[in-house]
Amino acid sequence: MQVFYFVWKSFSQLAKRKYSKEKFKPELEVFRRCNEKKSIFRRYYEMLMLGWHWWEYPWQYFIYELYRKDKNLSPQELKAYIPYFYVKNIYLPRSSRAFAPLCRDKSLSHAMCASLNIPQAKMLFEIYNNEFYNKSQDVLSLEKLQKKITDANCEKIFIKPNSGSLEAGIRVFNKNDQEQFIELKSGQALDLNLLNQMKVKGHFIAEEGIAQNSKLSEIYPHAVNTLRIFTEYDGTCRIHTAILRIGRNKDQIDNASAGGIFCLINLSDGKICGDARAYDLSKLSHHPDTQFKFDGFQIPFWDETIALIKTSVIKFRYFRFLGWDIAIGSTGSLVVEINSNPDLEIVQCVDGPYKNKLGIKNPKRDYFNSRFKLRDL
Amino acid sequence: MIPVKKYIYYFWKKGTEKANQQLIDKHIKTSLALFHNCESRKPDQQIKQEMRALQKYWGCRATQYYEYGMYRSDYRATMDEMNEFIPYYFLPFVFFPRVNPVYYKISDEKNIANAFFDYYQIPRTHTLFKYHGGRFYNGYEEVISDTQAFESLELPDLKTIFIKPAHGMQGMGIQRFIKEGNNFVNDEGRKFDTRFLQGLNDVLYLIEKGMEQHPLLSEIYPHALNTIRILTKTEGQEVKLILAFLRMGTGGDHIDNSSKSIAVKINLDSGRLEEFAISNYLKKLSKHPDTGFVFKNTALPHWDVIMEAIPVMARKFAFIKFIGWDIAITPDGFRVIEINRSPALKKAQLLHGGLKSKLEITNPKDWYYNTNYNMEEL
Numbered sequence: 001m002q003v004f005y006f007v008w009k010s011f012s013q014l015a016k017r018k019y020s021k022e023k024f025k026p027e028l029e030v031f032r033r034c035n036e037k038k039s040i041f042r043r044y045y046e047m048l049m050l051g052w053h054w055w056e057y058p059w060q061y062f063i064y065e066l067y068r069k070d071k072n073l074s075p076q077e078l079k080a081y082i083p084y085f086y087v088k089n090i091y092l093p094r095s096s097r098a099f100a101p102l103c104r105d106k107s108l109s110h111a112m113c114a115s116l117n118i119p120q121a122k123m124l125f126e127i128y129n130n131e132f133y134n135k136s137q138d139v140l141s142l143e144k145l146q147k148k149i150t151d152a153n154c155e156k157i158f159i160k161p162n163s164g165s166l167e168a169g170i171r172v173f174n175k176n177d178q179e180q181f182i183e184l185k186s187g188q189a190l191d192l193n194l195l196n197q198m199k200v201k202g203h204f205i206a207e208e209g210i211a212q213n214s215k216l217s218e219i220y221p222h223a224v225n226t227l228r229i230f231t232e233y234d235g236t237c238r239i240h241t242a243i244l245r246i247g248r249n250k251d252q253i254d255n256a257s258a259g260g261i262f263c264l265i266n267l268s269d270g271k272i273c274g275d276a277r278a279y280d281l282s283k284l285s286h287h288p289d290t291q292f293k294f295d296g297f298q299i300p301f302w303d304e305t306i307a308l309i310k311t312s313v314i315k316f317r318y319f320r321f322l323g324w325d326i327a328i329g330s331t332g333s334l335v336v337e338i339n340s341n342p343d344l345e346i347v348q349c350v351d352g353p354y355k356n357k358l359g360i361k362n363p364k365r366d367y368f369n370s371r372f373k374l375r376d377l
Numbered sequence: 378m379i380p381v382k383k384y385i386y387y388f389w390k391k392g393t394e395k396a397n398q399q400l401i402d403k404h405i406k407t408s409l410a411l412f413h414n415c416e417s418r419k420p421d422q423q424i425k426q427e428m429r430a431l432q433k434y435w436g437c438r439a440t441q442y443y444e445y446g447m448y449r450s451d452y453r454a455t456m457d458e459m460n461e462f463i464p465y466y467f468l469p470f471v472f473f474p475r476v477n478p479v480y481y482k483i484s485d486e487k488n489i490a491n492a493f494f495d496y497y498q499i500p501r502t503h504t505l506f507k508y509h510g511g512r513f514y515n516g517y518e519e520v521i522s523d524t525q526a527f528e529s530l531e532l533p534d535l536k537t538i539f540i541k542p543a544h545g546m547q548g549m550g551i552q553r554f555i556k557e558g559n560n561f562v563n564d565e566g567r568k569f570d571t572r573f574l575q576g577l578n579d580v581l582y583l584i585e586k587g588m589e590q591h592p593l594l595s596e597i598y599p600h601a602l603n604t605i606r607i608l609t610k611t612e613g614q615e616v617k618l619i620l621a622f623l624r625m626g627t628g629g630d631h632i633d634n635s636s637k638s639i640a641v642k643i644n645l646d647s648g649r650l651e652e653f654a655i656s657n658y659l660k661k662l663s664k665h666p667d668t669g670f671v672f673k674n675t676a677l678p679h680w681d682v683i684m685e686a687i688p689v690m691a692r693k694f695a696f697i698k699f700i701g702w703d704i705a706i707t708p709d710g711f712r713v714i715e716i717n718r719s720p721a722l723k724k725a726q727l728l729h730g731g732l733k734s735k736l737e738i739t740n741p742k743d744w745y746y747n748t749n750y751n752m753e754e755l
């Protein structure tokens with residue numbers, strides 16, 4: 001069984017090599033442009049060492065710029081950065097197990113949060129099976145659907161793919177002066193015509209846009225700048241890292257992979273510490289659009305947010321590790337999304353290596369596991 | 378190129394059968410005993426032949442031969458008719474994991490299922506509080522004190538409580554406590570208190586209010602909550618009601634799905650009980666062995682309401698294709714006790730005959746090959 005697991009995981013790693021190459025293209029580009037690289041022999045030695053230690057191609061060497069001359073780290077320090085495949089395919093799946101759909105499926109996640117009294121954005125309707133549904137999954141007539149849109153008490157409506165990740169496929173509709181919701185990118189109005197087209201395309205959920213706290217709008221007003229909080233639960237709740245993700249270039253989404261920037265928050269006082277980082281690894285002391293200075297900014301409702309996280313982690317105690325996306329509104333914080341398999345790249349970028357935090361001792365040993373089954377899809 | 382993934386799946390399924398041999402043996406223990414004690418069996422040669430044919434057809438051990446008494450000399454059926462009966466291993470290990478693949482934790486964990494019932498406004502049992510490893514939780518999963526938890530037992534109309542493991546199946550681990558004076562006491566005379574809870578296994582337990590069943594159901598058998606099992610199949614907006622039967626406790630049992638329990642088929646259109654109930658020992662009963670209640674033609678109360686509600690509820694759980702609904706009939710309507718994504722269908726096949734065609738299984742062997750699967754850590 002253990003050997004089967006090892007072979008399976010090793011093959012899936014190989015199968016994902018092309019995907020990883022595409023995913024880390026920007027990092028590879030930064031590597032190519034870098035003039036301050038360590039010698040070629042040292043780089044090969046370090047990459048081989050990391051590859052052997054983690055049993056996978058050492059993408060972390062490029063993601064965290066470990067090839068730079070000024071990153072003069074000991075072998076132990078280099079090994080402390082967790083690579084991509086290991087965390088996404090070996091380590092975190094053991095935390096979420098079969099419960100993952102409760103986070104991955106936005107409709108189910110919304111239902112869970114609602115019945116556990118976790119504050120979140122208001123769901124307007126769902127689209128699937130060629131029909132429209134209200135939040136209780138009763139079929140909505142076209143009149144009722146239209147009324148839901150007209151009565152929406154918000155400036156924006158988000159339509160998200162039900163099982164999308166990394167904000168792919170999210171459509172944002174802004175309310176104009178004529179009280180219509182229009183997508184800025186395409187100019188399309190959110191009307192029955194468009195919804196009828198969407199209903200044959202898959203499963204979507206429509207949510208009222210959250211009005212973010214005015215202080216966070218000062219940093220960047222066009223997107224809801226969300227917190228990503230990484231937690232662990234093993235009988236007690238531990239908050240490992242909190243990051244503020246900020247949009248840029250008038251983009252209405254804050255996600256780092258969508259070109260956004262991110263900065264580390266000091267967990268004890270809720271203030272941004274240091275400069276922000278962009279996805280191309282550049283450091284920014286001020287927001288490029290608003291010139292807002294990041295360092296020292298106090299996140300509003302910080303204590304309330306921490307309290308919300310601590311109670312919510314217990315409610316979702318089926319998972320050991322979770323990445324919570326939190327929006328801060330004018331009256332408090334709301335859960336935007338829960339990730340059972342969150343990316344650690346941006347976390348390790350700003351908060352340093354995670355191996356010791358997660359108590360990982362011998363990664364290769366984790367490639368041998370007998371506690372698994374084959375699950376039909 | 379040899380489709381390796383397809384064959385890995387095949388060997389996995391074959392290996393799973395071997396690994397679960399003990400479980401299968403346990404499941405057919407009663408049926409095997411009946412087989413060995415049966416005095417009017419078919420000739421040994423015929424039994425061997427038929428079992429071999431069934432095993433070949435289904436690709437796994439022909440447990441149905443024992444379970445449904447096919448070895449009896451008075452059992453007259455063609456091979457095609459016998460093939461209609463699905464063996465034990467095939468349903469929970471091959472069929473249901475394939476048709477209900479991803480979302481099974483939602484039905485398996487009563488706690489999660491209850492959260493969805495609340496959100497989808499489906500009437501369910503009343504959870505008083507929850508307990509796990511020394512901690513008490515309210516309905517929102519917020520930690521509460523033991524005083525707050527035990528205060529919920531002071532409801533004036535609370536006469537019975539049930540302690541259920543959130544992950545239990547087939548009534549396993551369920552305990553009943555009845556109010557005696559100011560205390561709740563179980564059948565063994567143990568008082569329900571913090572000390573009792575501390576002695577439980579380290580899993581989540583739901584403490585639920587005992588439900589009052591409709592007087593007609595109490596007339597049939599008063600000591601257990603006699604529930605209806607309805608099997609549905611949902612595809613898009615279309616919900617098909619496949620079968621329904623009523624399960625009843627016997628011999629003083631306070632659960633309706635023990636090995637001693639009996640079941641009677643319900644006519645889906647009329648909501649009336651058929652003439653005979655059947656026990657796990659293949660005994661046909663025209664009346665309840667304890668109360669003498671005659672089943673034939675008894676109309677179940679609130680049947681129209683249930684039939685109207687089931688398709689609506691099944692559509693809300695459309696992400697689970699086949700669901701076994703356990704429904705309790707109350708004086709004022711019905712409540713969902715739990716949903717099962719891999720329901721035990723032995724009683725269903727005893728009452729309704731083989732379910733192969735009803736579950737749309739054409740060639741069972743095809744089900745052992747698949748390429749659309751992934752690895753899941755446990």
